[in-house]
Amino acid sequence: MSMSSTAEEPTVLFESHGALRRYILNRPKKLNALDGTMIDALHPKIQEWGASELCKIIVGDGKGKAFCAGGDVRAVIMDAANEETRSKATGYFKKEFELDYQLATLSKPYVCILDGFTMGGGVGLSAHSPFRIATENTTFAMPETKIGYCPDVGASYFLPRLDGEIGTYLGLTGESVKGRAVFENGLATHFVPSRRIPQLLDILGSMEEPTLRGINAVIEEHYGEPSQEEEFGMIAGDLRVALDTAFGHNSVEEIFDSLREMEKSNSAIVGEWAKKTRSILDLRSPTSLKVALQAIRRGKTLSLASALRMEMGIATAFIIGASPDFTTGVTKVLVEGDRENRPAWSPASLSQVSKALVKQFFDDSEYLSVAPELSLEEDMAANNGHFNNFGLPSEIEIKQIVRGEHKQSGALALTLDELIQKFRSMRGDKNGLDLKVSEVVERKCDCDAEGYLRWK
Incomplete structure (x- = not known):
């Protein structure tokens, strides 16, 4: 041979x-x-x-x-x-x-x-x-909370830049998005x-x-149109309203409380989703949940370079010993292959994860003081703005156009058809654009007798 x-x-x-x-x-x-x-x-x-x-x-x-x-x-x-x-x-x-x-x-x-x-x-x-x-x-x-860690690789930058609280939901639950829904969301x-x-x-x-x-x-x-059998993958309608409400809170405890209330919803779909989501979060590391939420909230106003530096500190804290959960989670889930049972997280409950513990991952602490310094060329940070230049329009963009606050807005109110045409003039013949704009308008806008839109 x-x-x-x-x-x-x-x-x-x-x-x-x-x-x-x-x-x-x-x-x-x-x-x-x-x-x-x-x-x-x-x-x-x-x-x-x-x-x-x-x-x-x-x-x-x-x-x-x-x-x-x-x-x-x-x-x-x-x-x-x-x-x-x-x-x-x-x-x-x-x-x-x-x-x-x-x-x-x-x-x-x-x-x-x-x-x-x-x-x-x-x-x-x-x-x-x-x-x-x-x-x-x-x-x-981004399944890091499943293994007692925190979403990284710039997740604290891009997750809060997704529509509504979709990024917070994905970052905390670690749930998967599949196929066309990856594009639609x-x-x-x-x-x-x-x-x-x-x-x-x-x-x-x-x-x-x-x-x-x-x-x-x-x-x-080279776009592929959805087939008639293909399920609508965008997180939309009442479910999206529920997601934004629950994951819009700034503490994990409040998120849990909100989900508990939603389990009583008159909407069976919302009630089932809330119950399932709370069960998923129950399996995750309490420390990871609190650290992840804090990182996502802070990342909303950070540059990519600053977000990565913050995440380097978080990673160092997990590795050096601010929490044993990273080792516990990787051992349980990846080494032993047990993805069904809750790892022995420490602390075991949200109430035991103090503000002081969470602070060690972000502010001056013995762990962050030894974090490696990232070599990032700050003068290149201006190129970071292309996250969604060629994707579907964001909900914030749609809101700005409807309200006349966008740099390409006109002075007059728009109908749905006019709004779609406006985005076509801005984005060209973007596949999936009509569906995205229509879903946002249905959920977030009122329409007067003549069909003109007003953001709620």
Whole structure:
């Protein structure tokens, strides 16, 4: 047997097609879990491509059933257990967050193909790119509270920038969003059927001088319309009102109280959702829930760089010993494979998680004082504003247009049809736009006798 046939394939593959440069995460048996070796391979290559005049588009992809199902936290916990290797555990997060920021601030168009599991560390590689393509195979989640940790990789920046309290709900529950719903809820900017991805990449690779608008138009041409059998995936209507109400509180205790009240709702759908959601939160680490909520609230006004620095402090505190829950959760869920039973969290209840304990993850403490300093180029932070430039319009944008507060608003009130046309003039023929605008208007607007809209 030859040497070449026995040699292991690299964990990241790199390809060139015309002006397109593509990395492919290549640990399919591990669902492309991101380890330190992969980060070390990606960082210099992304740097090289960013500086190359021949590279016009960068594409991120994964082999097998996942784009990337998260960071390799088992290895992190093993390193954290030993004082001699603990710096390696915090060093992993430092390298990961710096890579996320490097990708977020690329001067070249960056397209991510989320054709499979996209969780945790995989979200960090993709969430800050201007083009995030979901397929019918996509499963998106930030499941950190399940393992006694806190959403990171810039989650404290992008979760509060989703519509309403969807980001708070996803960050605290760790629940998954699948398929077209990833696009409809603003986590992806586009939806393309998996079978069309190869053709899309071929066309992108053939573009000689691609612009952001040109790339967007090509991706839109590969959109897949929903079938009649396909379920409506947007969190909408009464359920969305309930979600925003429950997760709009600034304490986890109030969220639980709100859900308990909603279990008595006259709406069976809302009542069942509230009961299920409270049961889910009951399984999560109480410390993680309080830290995650605080991070999401703080992140709403932070730049991406500042959010990542905050998350570096949180990660360090979990690793060094502010809470044992990260080790407990990873051991129970990932090592032992027990995803049904509640881990032995400590403290075990919300009432036992004091403000002083939570403060250790954010403000001056013995844990944060030893957190690694992230090397982030602040002057590149201006590029962070493209989170939703090419996705469906946000609820805030729709509100601003209806109220006449947007820079492209007119002086006159609008009907629903006029509002949709306004967004078409701003976003072009964006697939899914009509449905998104109509849902928001139905839930958030009143209509006068002549059909003109007023924001409630």
